Amino acid sequence: MRRPARGQAVVELALGLLVLVTILLFGIHFGELGYLSTKVHEAQAAALWDSTAYRTHEVMQWYDSSRNAVPAGNAVNTRYADFDGRASVVASAPQLAMTRAGPIQVTCRQAGSYALPAPNPYGEPGGISCAAEAELFAANIPTRFADRGPGGFFNSNHLLRPLYTICGTGRFTGGSCGNVEMLLGDLGLHDGSEQNHCTLSRGGGQSCADNPNFYAAAFSVFNQTRPYTGIPEAWARRLIPDVPRNQLTGFYMSFRGEDSPYGPFREQLSNGDVWETTPYQVRVTSGQPYLNAYQARNNCLAGAGGYCWLGKINCN
Numbered sequence: 001m002r003r004p005a006r007g008q009a010v011v012e013l014a015l016g017l018l019v020l021v022t023i024l025l026f027g028i029h030f031g032e033l034g035y036l037s038t039k040v041h042e043a044q045a046a047a048l049w050d051s052t053a054y055r056t057h058e059v060m061q062w063y064d065s066s067r068n069a070v071p072a073g074n075a076v077n078t079r080y081a082d083f084d085g086r087a088s089v090v091a092s093a094p095q096l097a098m099t100r101a102g103p104i105q106v107t108c109r110q111a112g113s114y115a116l117p118a119p120n121p122y123g124e125p126g127g128i129s130c131a132a133e134a135e136l137f138a139a140n141i142p143t144r145f146a147d148r149g150p151g152g153f154f155n156s157n158h159l160l161r162p163l164y165t166i167c168g169t170g171r172f173t174g175g176s177c178g179n180v181e182m183l184l185g186d187l188g189l190h191d192g193s194e195q196n197h198c199t200l201s202r203g204g205g206q207s208c209a210d211n212p213n214f215y216a217a218a219f220s221v222f223n224q225t226r227p228y229t230g231i232p233e234a235w236a237r238r239l240i241p242d243v244p245r246n247q248l249t250g251f252y253m254s255f256r257g258e259d260s261p262y263g264p265f266r267e268q269l270s271n272g273d274v275w276e277t278t279p280y281q282v283r284v285t286s287g288q289p290y291l292n293a294y295q296a297r298n299n300c301l302a303g304a305g306g307y308c309w310l311g312k313i314n315c316n
């Protein structure tokens with residue numbers, strides 16, 4: 001009687017493990033690469049976001065995004081040294097099961113001037129451009145595994161590329177990663193007249209001579225949204241024959257600030273009446289009208305001492 005052969009299952013398991021172990025190791029490794037690459041992108045986005053909180057100009061004094069915003073963006077390197085921007089205690093770059101990370105390198109610089117075509121006596125702070133990269137290494141994965149040699153099975157090495165350079169944007173080509181640029185500064189028009197008042201005026205008729213660019217920008221937005229149609233006047237003339245024939249409805253604009261000659265946030269009509277303009281009685285986060293906060297700020301600056309942000313009533 002012939003005895004049954006033994007060891008077939010063991011041989012099949014050994015041959016199957018040659019492939020299964022490789023798939024398992026690299027599956028874990030590629031999953032870790034995906035997770036860490038999202039943190040590199042997060043660090044780049046955090047640098048751009050942080051830069052928007054810093055001053056980029058002081059009117060008629062300096063205009064330079066690299067003065068505060070760029071250093072703030074580069075400071076993200078410290079916060080994301082351990083790939084976790086939430087932590088209050090910064091540790092070293094992580095070592096995962098199959099992947100070891102090098103430090104994230106975030107590089108921010110001043111971008112192009114973005115100068116507007118209008119006359120520019122004010123200056124232009126420029127924008128910011130940030131790129132991020134990190135080197136990720138394969139760890140705990142043998143570079144040679146059952147490859148050609150004594151008793152080997154495969155012609156190729158088990159691991160050919162132990163190092164990856166991951167970018168926050170784009171691919172690592174030509175020795176560098178892609179970057180994201182963002183415009184900074186809120187002057188908007190930069191022609192020297194945007195600080196001026198705009199007396200009550202109407203689109204298509206009298207315009208604002210002291211602040212023409214601001215007026216033109218607002219009028220352009222109005223026309224793109226709801227241009228003058230003449231329909232209200234035509235409807236009114238059907239009821240009241242003596243309605244004036246000229247344009248009545250449409251775009252009207254008044255731009256008055258704290259230093260209006262008629263009082264803070266006030267406009268005077270042609271008949272001498274004075275009316276309030278936004279944000280005269282708009283309530284801020286403290287629950288008080290904006291005008292109260294503005295006056296409290298003036299009291300602080302005039303002699304009460306300390307400082308007072310608009311939106312708060314008490315000094316300091």
